[in-house]
Each structure stands twice: as C-alpha cells, then as structure tokens.
Amino acid sequence: MVAPTVTDQFDPHPGDEPDRLPHPALVLPPAQLAGRIQHTLVGQAITERQVREHARECLEYGFDAAIVPPSWVWAAQDEMRGAPGRVGSFIDYPHGSGTTAGRVAEARALVDAGVDELDSTVNIGYLLSSRYDEFAADIRAVVEAASPVGVKVMLELPLLNPRQRERCVQAAIDAGVAFVKNASRGAVGIADPSTISYLRGAVPDSVGVKAAGGIKTIEQVRAVLVAGADLVGTSCGVRIVTGGGPVRGSLYSY
Numbered sequence: 447m448v449a450p451t452v453t454d455q456f457d458p459h460p461g462d463e464p465d466r467l468p469h470p471a472l473v474l475p476p477a478q479l480a481g482r483i484q485h486t487l488v489g490q491a492i493t494e495r496q497v498r499e500h501a502r503e504c505l506e507y508g509f510d511a512a513i514v515p516p517s518w519v520w521a522a523q524d525e526m527r528g529a530p531g532r533v534g535s536f537i538d539y540p541h542g543s544g545t546t547a548g549r550v551a552e553a554r555a556l557v558d559a560g561v562d563e564l565d566s567t568v569n570i571g572y573l574l575s576s577r578y579d580e581f582a583a584d585i586r587a588v589v590e591a592a593s594p595v596g597v598k599v600m601l602e603l604p605l606l607n608p609r610q611r612e613r614c615v616q617a618a619i620d621a622g623v624a625f626v627k628n629a630s631r632g633a634v635g636i637a638d639p640s641t642i643s644y645l646r647g648a649v650p651d652s653v654g655v656k657a658a659g660g661i662k663t664i665e666q667v668r669a670v671l672v673a674g675a676d677l678v679g680t681s682c683g684v685r686i687v688t689g690g691g692p693v694r695g696s697l698y699s700y
C-alpha cells in the first residue's frame with residue numbers, strides 16, 4: 447500500500463549527481479503530481495450527483511483515489527466501474543469520538559463494500575485525557591477490523607503538545623497502521639511542511655505519510671511532498687492540477 451516516493455518515478459538526467467537535482471515535486475507540472483493526490487469529498491450535504499462527478503474527475507485527472515463518504519462508496523464504485531480508479535472512504539469522520547464498537551463496525555462494512563483505501567480518525571479525546579491504553583486499543587481495533595485494507599490514521603497533531611505527539615505517533619506505529627496523516631482537515635490545522643517532516647522522521651519507512659488539511663494550491667502540494675509526504679489529501683484536487691475551479695474543503699464547510 448505504501449506508494450513509491452516521488453523521486454522513484456522521476457529521473458530527468460540519468461547519471462547526474464542526485465543531490466544536484468531539484469526535488470522532482472518542485473519541477474513536475476501540476477498534472478503529473480495528480481497521482482500523489484487523494485481526491486477527497488467531505489461534507490454534510492453531499493449528493494449523488496456530486497459523488498459521481500467526483501469519481502469522474504478522479505479518472506479524468508488521474509488522481510490516486512477518489513475518497514468519498516461511507517454511504518456513497520457504492521456510487522463512486524458504480525461510476526468508476528471497469529476503469530482503473532480506486533475508491534476510498536473514511537471512518538468516524540470528522541470527530542473520531544464514536545465508540546470503538548461503532549468504528550470497528552464501520553471499518554468492516556467499508557471493507558465488505560470493497561473499498562481500496564481507508565482513512566480513520568482517532569479518538570484524540572482519549573489521548574488528551576491521558577487515557578493512553580484506550581487510545582491505542584481503539585486504533586488497534588480499527589486496524590484489525592480493516593485488514594487486509596491498510597488504515598491511514600488522522601492524528602490531529604495541531605491539537606497536541608510535543609509529548610502527546612510522540613505518544614500518538616508511537617501508538618499508531620504499534621497498532622500497525624499503513625499511513626500516518628497529520629490531521630483530518632483544514633479546520634483542525636493547515637498541513638505544513640515542518641509537521642510532515644516531523645512525521646516522516648518519526649515513522650519507519652514501511653509506514654507512509656499522508657499530508658492533509660487545507661491544501662488548496664500546487665505550491666502547498668509541492669512543499670509537503672518535498673517535506674516527505676507520500677500522498678496528499680485535498681478537497682481542491684481539480685483546482686490544484688488545472689489552476690482553475692472552485693475552492694472546496696472542510697476549512698470552510700465545518
């Protein structure tokens with residue numbers, strides 16, 4: 447599930463000294479970074495028409511996956527039937543304050559529905575209450591329920607102090623997550639390169655890093671990829687790769 451790094455797929459001058467080359471994320475045109483973007487549709491009033499349009503956009507621009515609300519996975523899958531696109535969804539979004547039993551049931555239902563990708567909130571309230579065992583057990587339960595689909599956990603790092611960040615990341619690693627993600631959405635905090643770089647340094651190479659939260663420009667995408675992100679989650683994928691289109695996203699809708 448861990449994607450190869452951007453560097454793996456780009457060698458503009460074979461034989462040159464690698465350290466003399468700019469990072470590929472800085473020089474590739476926006477359309478060629480679409481494969482790093484998880485095209486995300488979140489919100490309270492999402493309609494079938496929007497989900498189907500979102501799935502078509504995923505195919506048209508070559509995004510890594512279309513991420514849609516749990517109840518709409520079937521519609522995205524239907525729209526992408528026969529095409530190589532991948533469909534993902536999210537668990538207990540956006541707050542992560544549901545019961546472990548409910549989150550486990552949601553994970554199982556989504557896996558049974560055939561999702562390719564799963565992002566999960568974590569119960570950050572447990573962590574902030576120093577209930578570390580409950581916090582870790584909840585992540586483990588979701589990871590086990592989702593298997594064999596890997597889980598990306600949204601760690602809500604902007605809400606945590608440095609010690610809490612360490613505990614949070616370690617619990618995710620110990621639970622066997624596939625990816626760590628800095629935050630669930632822009633309303634929690636805008637993804638910034640220093641946080642992504644922290645995450646990249648805190649997890650082993652076998653764990654991917656996804657940057658998300660208020661990413662609305664190609665410059666932001668380039669910056670988080672250079673900082674070590676493997677994937678970028680954003681509600682503004684089309685705008686980012688085309689330079690036009692509406693600004694969307696949880697930053698404004700929550």
Ligand SMILES: O=C[C@H](O)COP(=O)(O)O
Pocket residue numbers: 486488630631632633658659660661679680681682694695696697
């Ligand atoms: O993983 C993707 C996030 O939900 C997108 O956050 P955003 O709505 O702030 O772009």
